Amino acid sequence: MEEHFKSEMESEVLAEKIVEKLQRRTIQNFMDIFILTEIKNGSLSGYDAMALIHERFGILMSSGTVYSLLYSLERDDWIRGVWNSRKRVYELTEKAKQNMKAITQANQEVQDFLKRLSLLNTA
Numbered sequence: 001m002e003e004h005f006k007s008e009m010e011s012e013v014l015a016e017k018i019v020e021k022l023q024r025r026t027i028q029n030f031m032d033i034f035i036l037t038e039i040k041n042g043s044l045s046g047y048d049a050m051a052l053i054h055e056r057f058g059i060l061m062s063s064g065t066v067y068s069l070l071y072s073l074e075r076d077d078w079i080r081g082v083w084n085s086r087k088r089v090y091e092l093t094e095k096a097k098q099n100m101k102a103i104t105q106a107n108q109e110v111q112d113f114l115k116r117l118s119l120l121n122t123a
Contacts, residue, residue, distance in 0.1 A: 039079060
C-alpha cells in the first residue's frame with residue numbers, strides 16, 4: 001500500500017512539472033502578443049511586465065527574457081520606450097495602434113487554440 005501511495009505521489013509531482021514546463025513554454029512563445037495587449041491598456045515597464053506575468057500565471061520570467069522581447073518589439077517599431085521618472089516605460093507606436101485589431105484577433109486565436117488543447121479548461 002505504501003509503495004502505491006509513493007508511486008502515485010511521484011506521478012503527481014511529475015505531472016505538475018510537465019504542466020509547469022508547458023505553461024512556461026506557452027507564455028514565452030506568446031509573450032509578445034500578451035505584452036502588446038497589456039500595453040494597449042496603458043504604458044508598461046519591463047518590471048511591470050514581469051510582475052504581471054508572475055501575478056497572472058504564477059511564473060517568474062527572467063529579466064533577460066522580458067527585456068530582450070521588449071527591445072525586439074521596439075526595434076520592430078511595435079512599441080516605443082520613454083523615460084517616466086526613473087524608469088523606462090513602453091507604449092504602443094502608431095504602427096501597433098493601427099494593427100491593434102490584428103493583435104487582438106491573434107490574442108483571441110491563441111486563447112482558442114490553447115482551449116482546444118485543454119490547457120486552459122478548468123472544468
